[in-house]
Amino acid sequence: MPRKQIAQFEVPYLQILDAQGQIDPQLDPQLPTDELLRIYRWMVLARATDQRMLKLQRQGRIGTFGPSTGQEAISVAAACAMGDDDWFVGAFRELGGRLVRGEPLTSPYLFYNGYEEGNLQPESSRQRLLPINIIVASQCLHAVGIGYALKYRQERAAAVAFMGDGATSEGDFHEALNFAAVWQAPVVFISQNNQWAISMPREQQTRSQTLAQKGIAYEMPSIQIDGNDALACYVAVREALQRAYDGGGPTFIEAVTYRLMMHTTADDPGRYRTSAEEDEWWQQEPLGRLRTYLTAKKIWDDDQEEALQTEIKAEVDQAVVEFEAMGNFLPDIPFDHVYGTRHASIEQQRREFLTNLEQEAGDA
Amino acid sequence: MPKLNMVQAINLGLAQEMARDDSVIVMGEDVGVDGGVFRVTDQLIEKFGAERVLDTPLAESAILGSAIGMALAGLRPVAEMQFSGFSYLMLAQWEGHASRYRARTLGQFTVPLVVRMPFGGGVRALEHHSESREAYYAHTPGSKVLIPSGPRNARALIVAAIRDPDPVVFMEPKHSYRAFREEVPEAEEVGKIGKAQLVQEGNDLTVISWGAMMRPTRKAVAAVTEQRGAGIEVIDLLTIAPMDAGAVVASVTKTGRCVVVQEAPRSFSVASEIIALLNDEALLYLEAPVKRLTGYDVVTPYFGREKSYIPTVGRIVRGIEETLDF
Numbered sequence A: 001m002p003r004k005q006i007a008q009f010e011v012p013y014l015q016i017l018d019a020q021g022q023i024d025p026q027l028d029p030q031l032p033t034d035e036l037l038r039i040y041r042w043m044v045l046a047r048a049t050d051q052r053m054l055k056l057q058r059q060g061r062i063g064t065f066g067p068s069t070g071q072e073a074i075s076v077a078a079a080c081a082m083g084d085d086d087w088f089v090g091a092f093r094e095l096g097g098r099l100v101r102g103e104p105l106t107s108p109y110l111f112y113n114g115y116e117e118g119n120l121q122p123e124s125s126r127q128r129l130l131p132i133n134i135i136v137a138s139q140c141l142h143a144v145g146i147g148y149a150l151k152y153r154q155e156r157a158a159a160v161a162f163m164g165d166g167a168t169s170e171g172d173f174h175e176a177l178n179f180a181a182v183w184q185a186p187v188v189f190i191s192q193n194n195q196w197a198i199s200m201p202r203e204q205q206t207r208s209q210t211l212a213q214k215g216i217a218y219e220m221p222s223i224q225i226d227g228n229d230a231l232a233c234y235v236a237v238r239e240a241l242q243r244a245y246d247g248g249g250p251t252f253i254e255a256v257t258y259r260l261m262m263h264t265t266a267d268d269p270g271r272y273r274t275s276a277e278e279d280e281w282w283q284q285e286p287l288g289r290l291r292t293y294l295t296a297k298k299i300w301d302d303d304q305e306e307a308l309q310t311e312i313k314a315e316v317d318q319a320v321v322e323f324e325a326m327g328n329f330l331p332d333i334p335f336d337h338v339y340g341t342r343h344a345s346i347e348q349q350r351r352e353f354l355t356n357l358e359q360e361a362g363d364a
Numbered sequence B: 001m002p003k004l005n006m007v008q009a010i011n012l013g014l015a016q017e018m019a020r021d022d023s024v025i026v027m028g029e030d031v032g033v034d035g036g037v038f039r040v041t042d043q044l045i046e047k048f049g050a051e052r053v054l055d056t057p058l059a060e061s062a063i064l065g066s067a068i069g070m071a072l073a074g075l076r077p078v079a080e081m082q083f084s085g086f087s088y089l090m091l092a093q094w095e096g097h098a099s100r101y102r103a104r105t106l107g108q109f110t111v112p113l114v115v116r117m118p119f120g121g122g123v124r125a126l127e128h129h130s131e132s133r134e135a136y137y138a139h140t141p142g143s144k145v146l147i148p149s150g151p152r153n154a155r156a157l158i159v160a161a162i163r164d165p166d167p168v169v170f171m172e173p174k175h176s177y178r179a180f181r182e183e184v185p186e187a188e189e190v191g192k193i194g195k196a197q198l199v200q201e202g203n204d205l206t207v208i209s210w211g212a213m214m215r216p217t218r219k220a221v222a223a224v225t226e227q228r229g230a231g232i233e234v235i236d237l238l239t240i241a242p243m244d245a246g247a248v249v250a251s252v253t254k255t256g257r258c259v260v261v262q263e264a265p266r267s268f269s270v271a272s273e274i275i276a277l278l279n280d281e282a283l284l285y286l287e288a289p290v291k292r293l294t295g296y297d298v299v300t301p302y303f304g305r306e307k308s309y310i311p312t313v314g315r316i317v318r319g320i321e322e323t324l325d326f
């Protein structure tokens, strides 16, 4: 028998709005004006919050954090495309999407200032927003389990999992994709390929030509999109969600974007990349091109922009004031939540802790 | 002699061993071009090239698993876990292979490798960046676990770890990374694995600690000595496993009183092990219960609350006094 091909694959690519903000009319999803403006507003708020956090960190008012500037489009558009019943399973660079899902503006400040209170979701929300996950790729598996539970309970909903490009090297990532496909679980995997995992460039992370093809290996529809194009992000996630709701199983989306800032505020990108590269990617950042499109569409103008910037600045200022007024962080809270029920030895240690605390107050 | 901090001292040890032995390979996430997120491997890639300083993809199990293969084949890999909090992804390779290759092949196959990992709190770091879990590794038979407390012993011990015939977990107390400098001789110094250091002699009480807790411990000892003129013996464990039982027992049989200071949670810990050891070998010499000054058995709090969870100088002073007065 002659040698032959038994399987062939293609990796589709989607960009709707190019770096100059020009739309491909054939691909224009014709989103309603209020939805477009909603996406834009969240992206602007995410950028403003991120930049404010950088300032606060430099002033010692919050601790180390990983900025998400430049990556607003994908997590915001995904969250806007999601329904209330879907689960948002993030890593640590989805600030915008988290805010869309109802996270209070004070939460990132709390979290990055070392308080578990920053993980609390408002009682009013459906609480389908998991806290930040720092252990790279680990959350991908949780999304699979959530997807399975949704399917089991016959809910018309899906789990949306975010991870980085570096994350695709972890075993947890591959195991998650495999489980999701085998179970045909309603999961949307979104890899934010921001070209870097700390100092490791994407080309050294994996020899694969695209990250998207990794999903194909597990037999799930997979696509690479321009992750700085909010419209492509929205469309790709909406399609993947629809498929998941309809019993079509998981999807893998590689969103090509760029980490415009440092990995975290403790990192110095000057050690491993050039500012010329950063400048080049600034030309493709997501906010400007969406604004160009909205302006061309005549649903946005300079006055509206100015008003929005003023409004958002006030909102961000207000959140900082609120955060800094929060003072009642009970010291022994960790003893409350070791287990779901009280345990004598933990309570005994709590008493010891409180006594030590009192005595230590006198030490200074 | 140059005065180095712990980061520079470990870097010196690594560079010297790489120069001495071309089978030594450094590998891990961001250890090359970036020089490691704490700069412990700074400049090594410039000095020894990308073949010997491997910036690996992001996968801890793969880092240890492939290091095991290298060691089986005659190399001496020094792998870095970026933080101990992410080392659990390699735990299956550690427990299932690194620690037991020698035993299961009756010594025919061995894996001389080192896994370095920063650990411990006090640096206002994010979640998973401040735990002390030395007991996990120490609990696994076949594991050697080292914890230096200062630049000089860090340099000597990393050298010893690299030359050791067995797999070594080298846990670096990140709070001490840049906290102080010491004179570190350029000339070779090889630490002794399995040996504790008698930091200071005394007849009234023994204090045992390791890693970052050595600094508050020594401050507390100085304070109690000054106030009460007590003779306090101080032991820096340096090797957690296999523990220097002889040094611990000899000291406590002399002093009859003992305080153990550790940052890790209390239960099922290294401090617990020391007490069990003293129960076995020194019970009749004890004049007071052995005291554990430790972290609490709670999920390590985020850094907003971490300060009061780590033993302080004041807490150690009171613990020593209570034990002296018992």
Ligand SMILES: Cc1ncc(C[n+]2csc(CCOP(=O)(O)OP(=O)(O)O)c2C)c(N)n1
Pocket: A093, A134, A135, A136, A137, A163, A164, A165, A166, A167, A168, A194, A196, A197, A198, A259, A263, B029, B058, B060, B082, B086, B089
């Ligand atoms: C399991 C694990 N290993 C190492 C780390 C340390 N670390 C945090 S982020 C990061 C790089 C992640 O890169 P990528 O997945 O591309 O996400 P990005 O930071 O670019 O958003 C590393 C190595 C971690 N958090 N978890």
Ligand SMILES: [Mg+2]
Pocket: A164, A165, A166, A192, A193, A194, A195, A196, A197, A198
């Ligand atoms: Mg990345």
